[in-house]
Amino acid sequence: GNSVTQMEGPVTLSEEAFLTINCTYTATGYPSLFWYVQYPGEGLQLLLKATKADDKGSNKGFEATYRKETTSFHLEKGSVQVSDSAVYFCALRTGGFKTIFGAGTRLFVKA
Amino acid sequence: SQTIHQWPATLVQPVGSPLSLECTVEGTSNPNLYWYRQAAGRGLQLLFYSVGIGQISSEVPQNLSASRPQDRQFILSSKKLLLSDSGFYLCATGEGNTIYFGEGSWLTVV
Numbered sequence: 001g002n003s004v005t006q007m008e009g010p011v012t013l014s015e016e017a018f019l020t021i022n023c024t025y026t027a028t029g030y031p032s033l034f035w036y037v038q039y040p041g042e043g044l045q046l047l048l049k050a051t052k053a054d055d056k057g058s059n060k061g062f063e064a065t066y067r068k069e070t071t072s073f074h075l076e077k078g079s080v081q082v083s084d085s086a087v088y089f090c091a092l093r094t095g096g097f098k099t100i101f102g103a104g105t106r107l108f109v110k111a
Numbered sequence: 112s113q114t115i116h117q118w119p120a121t122l123v124q125p126v127g128s129p130l131s132l133e134c135t136v137e138g139t140s141n142p143n144l145y146w147y148r149q150a151a152g153r154g155l156q157l158l159f160y161s162v163g164i165g166q167i168s169s170e171v172p173q174n175l176s177a178s179r180p181q182d183r184q185f186i187l188s189s190k191k192l193l194l195s196d197s198g199f200y201l202c203a204t205g206e207g208n209t210i211y212f213g214e215g216s217w218l219t220v221v
Contacts (some may be wrong), residue, residue, distance in 0.1 A: 010145075032208045043201055043212040051208065089155065097143055097162060099210050103154040 006090050006102035011082055014110050016022045021075040023064075023090035024028070026110045031092040033057075033066055033073040038087040047075075047088070085109045113138040115213035117202050123219045130189040132174075132216050134202030137183070143205035144185040146177055147212075150198045161185060192220045 007022040025031065032051045036044040048057030053068035062077045073090060090102040114137040124130060136142050146158040156168045159177035167177050174193050178186045185202060197220045202213040 034209065036212075043215040046209060046211060049209060093208050095208075097160055097168075097205070098157060101155040 002031070002092060002094060003103035004090050004092055004099050004100055004104075006105050008103075008105070010106040010108055011086075012108045012110065015082055016079045017105070017109075019075070019077040019080045021088055021090075021107070023073045023075065023102060025071050025073065025090075025092050025094055027071075027094055029094045030068075031094045033064070034091040034093070035062070035064055035073070035075050036089040036091060036101075038089065038104070040086070044089060065071070080107070080109045082109045082111050113142070113177055113204055113206060113211060115202055115204055115211065117200075117213040117216050119216060120214065121217040121219075123221055124192050126194055126220055127191050130187070130192050130218070132187040132202075132218075134185045134187075134213060136185075136204050139183070139204065139206065143210075144179065145203040145205070145210060146185065146187050147201040148198045149201065149215075155176070155201070157208055159187070162178060174185055194220050196220050 003026045005024050028099050034049045035046045035047040038044045048059040050057040050066035050076055055067045064075045085108050087104045087106045089104045091099050093099045114159045116135045143162050147155045148158055150157050161179045164179055175189050197219050200216045203210045
């Protein structure tokens with residue numbers, strides 16, 4: 001079946017460090033891929049998405065590239081800020097009604 | 112664009128009491144609607160989804176039920192809450208291949 005695997009957290013970084021959160025997926029067909037962010041006490045917000053191979057999603061300095069050959073969609077940011085501290089969820093959707101989420105990766109950024 | 116309203120935002124309920132969480136959506140018609148649960152420190156679990164009025168699909172057998180009495184209204188209910196029902200409940204709606212979430216409802220069962 002379809003699934004999403006994210007690196008376990010928490011990830012702790014200093015401000016201005018480079019961020020990578022790994023995400024790999026298993027899916028039949030050609031899924032759309034997503035990253036969502038959840039700030040403390042809030043719901044999930046769509047951060048970025050990519051709908052086909054080699055697409056790059058980007059938003060707020062975050063980027064992720066849809067890599068079909070490695071079935072990956074790693075999230076990156078060149079310089080994190082304290083305000084980026086949150087939980088990040090990788091997700092996929094194939095045809096149909098369901099979006100499947102990874103377990104989430106908590107990021108702490110220290111000043 | 113769509114707006115999702117959920118209420119109540121937080122509630123504390125005793126074991127065995129009933130539950131009703133409500134979600135309404137603005138800015139769209141005939142949306143796909145979803146209820147997810149996030150237990151403390153854990154990922155998201157899809158509980159129910161609905162593609163139209165009165166049409167509910169359940170993803171996991173449990174102590175909860177869902178109803179969709181109107182096109183843009185989705186209700187999560189329980190007749191008797193369990194301690195294990197505690198968590199963060201998120202309503203979501205689909206637009207194209209993307210889903211968007213409400214602000215969530217925190218439920219603590221004591």
